[in-house]
Amino acid sequence: MSADRAFYAPESLGEIGQLLRRRSDLIYAGGGTYLMDRVENGDGRLGTLHEKEAPIVSLHRVEELQKIARSERFAEIGSAAVVQRVLGVGRKFLPSMLIAALRHAGPFLIRNTATIGGNIAIPTHMFGFQLALQLLDARVEVRGPKNSDWLAAARLRDSEGRLTLEPGSLITRIRIPLESYTAQEYQQFGDGYGAGEPPLCFTALASVSKESLERVHLGYLFNARSLLRLRDAEAQLVGAKLPLTRKLLDGFVEALSAELDTVERLTRLQQTRAVNLTREFLSGLDAL
Amino acid sequence: MRISCTVDGKQVELSLPPLATLSELLRKTGGLDEADPSARCGRSFAFECLLCSVILDGRVVAACRVPAYRADGAAIVTYNGFRKEEEAREIEEAFLENGTELCDACRPGVVLTTHALVHQSGGSDPLEVRQVARHLQCRCLNPTDFVRAVYSVSEGQRLPGQRVRSSEGRGR
Numbered sequence: 379m380s381a382d383r384a385f386y387a388p389e390s391l392g393e394i395g396q397l398l399r400r401r402s403d404l405i406y407a408g409g410g411t412y413l414m415d416r417v418e419n420g421d422g423r424l425g426t427l428h429e430k431e432a433p434i435v436s437l438h439r440v441e442e443l444q445k446i447a448r449s450e451r452f453a454e455i456g457s458a459a460v461v462q463r464v465l466g467v468g469r470k471f472l473p474s475m476l477i478a479a480l481r482h483a484g485p486f487l488i489r490n491t492a493t494i495g496g497n498i499a500i501p502t503h504m505f506g507f508q509l510a511l512q513l514l515d516a517r518v519e520v521r522g523p524k525n526s527d528w529l530a531a532a533r534l535r536d537s538e539g540r541l542t543l544e545p546g547s548l549i550t551r552i553r554i555p556l557e558s559y560t561a562q563e564y565q566q567f568g569d570g571y572g573a574g575e576p577p578l579c580f581t582a583l584a585s586v587s588k589e590s591l592e593r594v595h596l597g598y599l600f601n602a603r604s605l606l607r608l609r610d611a612e613a614q615l616v617g618a619k620l621p622l623t624r625k626l627l628d629g630f631v632e633a634l635s636a637e638l639d640t641v642e643r644l645t646r647l648q649q650t651r652a653v654n655l656t657r658e659f660l661s662g663l664d665a666l
Numbered sequence: 667m668r669i670s671c672t673v674d675g676k677q678v679e680l681s682l683p684p685l686a687t688l689s690e691l692l693r694k695t696g697g698l699d700e701a702d703p704s705a706r707c708g709r710s711f712a713f714e715c716l717l718c719s720v721i722l723d724g725r726v727v728a729a730c731r732v733p734a735y736r737a738d739g740a741a742i743v744t745y746n747g748f749r750k751e752e753e754a755r756e757i758e759e760a761f762l763e764n765g766t767e768l769c770d771a772c773r774p775g776v777v778l779t780t781h782a783l784v785h786q787s788g789g790s791d792p793l794e795v796r797q798v799a800r801h802l803q804c805r806c807l808n809p810t811d812f813v814r815a816v817y818s819v820s821e822g823q824r825l826p827g828q829r830v831r832s833s834e835g836r837g838r
Contacts, residue, residue: 485797
C-alpha cells in the first residue's frame with residue numbers, strides 16, 4: 379500500500395460534496411473493518427482501487443451520519459452509526475427481526491466498530507441486515523456526485539447480488555418503517571465470511587387480522603450472495619384464513635423448492651433448512 | 667498521516683499510512699508489547715483470537731480490524747494498561763471462582779471483553795453474553811464458565827438497572 383495515498387476525514391456532508399466535485403472514485407470508510415480485511419487479503423475491489431490510488435474518505439467525524447431519529451412512523455438511522463450503538467438505542471423500537479439481524483452482523487468487537495452503512499455497502503458480501511431491510515420495505519438515501527435520492531433497499535443490489543451504487547455515491551441514511559407485525563422471525567446459520575457451516579439467513583414477517591393473513595413476507599439469503607424473494611407465492615397467501623390449508627402450504631413450499639433449484643452452489647443442507655424454516659414459520663401462524 | 671492519541675494515559679504522536687491498522691500503531695508505540703501474545707494477533711473476524719482487543723474511546727475493539735486513523739484524538743487503553751486497574755483483578759478472580767485460570771493467550775481479550783459486556787450491556791443480556799461465549803476458541807476456557815463469570819462480575823458490580831435473566835427468546 380502506498381504511504382502517500384490521500385486520506386480525508388471530513389466533518390460534514392458539505393465537505394464530502396466538495397471532495398466529490400474534485401473526483402468521484404472515493405473509497406468511503408465507515409468503521410473500516412471491511413477495508414482492513416481487504417488490505418490484509420489484497421484482493422477484491424480495493425485491490426483494483428489500489429492501482430488508481432483512490433483517496434480514502436473516513437466518515438467517522440461526520441456527525442450528521444451518526445444520528446438515530448425516530449418518528450411515529452419511521453426510524454431514520456445515519457449510515458455511519460455504529461452497529462452496537464444502533465442495537466443499544468434501537469432495541470426499544472426497531473422490529474425484532476432487524477435487531478436479530480444486527481446481532482449477527484459480526485462478533486461483538488466488530489460490531490463495536492462496524493457501521494450499518496458499511497454493512498449494506500460491502501461489494502462482495504450481503505448480510506442478513508440487508509435482507510431484513512428489504513422485507514421491511516426500508517429505503518436508503520443515496521447521495522451521488524450530482525444529486526441525492528431515496529431508493530428502496532431492494533434496489534441497492536442487482537439480480538446477481540452486485541452493488542448498484544455509482545462510483546462516489548454515498549449511503550447517508552436508512553429509513554425503516556415502524557409498523558406492528560404479528561410474527562417476525564430471523565434465523566442465521568454460518569456467517570457472511572464463509573466461516574463454519576454454509577451461510578443461510580432466513581427472515582420472515584406476517585400480519586394477521588381477523589384470523590386472516592393480511593401480509594406475509596419471506597426472504598432467504600444464501601452464501602452471502604444469492605437473495606431470494608417469492609413475491610408471487612406470497613401474494614397467493616395474502617387473505618387466506620388461518621390455519622393455512624395444507625394445499626396452500628404445499629403450494630408455497632413447491633414454489634420455493636423450484637426457486638431453490640436455480641440458486642447456485644446451494645447445498646442440500648441449506649435447501650432442507652430453507653424449506654423447514656418456511657414450513658415452521660407458516661404453520662406457526664396458526665397459533666397466533 | 668500524523669496521528670496523535672493517548673495510549674494507556676501517555677500522549678503519543680506518530681506518522682503512519684492511512685490504512686495501517688491500530689495494531690501496527692500500538693506495536694510502534696509499545697502499547698502492544700512484542701513479547702506479549704497481544705502483538706501476535708492474527709485475524710479476528712471469526713473472533714477466534716481476541717488477542718489484540720483494546721479499549722478505544724470506551725469501546726472494546728479488535729485492533730487488527732480498526733484503521734489507525736480512528737485513533738487520531740482518541741484515548742486507547744490496552745490490556746497492559748487495564749490490568750493495573752482494580753476491575754481487571756476482579757474479573758480474573760471471577761474467572762478463577764468459576765473454575766477457569768485464563769491462559770496468557772486469551773487473558774487480554776477475555777478480560778477486556780468481559781469489561782465491555784458488563785459496561786456496555788450491563789452483563790444482563792444473555793443473548794449477547796452467549797453469542798460472545800460461542801465464539802471463544804481458547805482451550806483454557808469453557809463457554810459455560812465464561813457466561814457464569816460474566817454474570818458474577820455483573821452481580822458483583824451491581825450496576826444500576828441491571829437484571830440477569832437466564833432464558834433467551836426467539837425473534838418472534
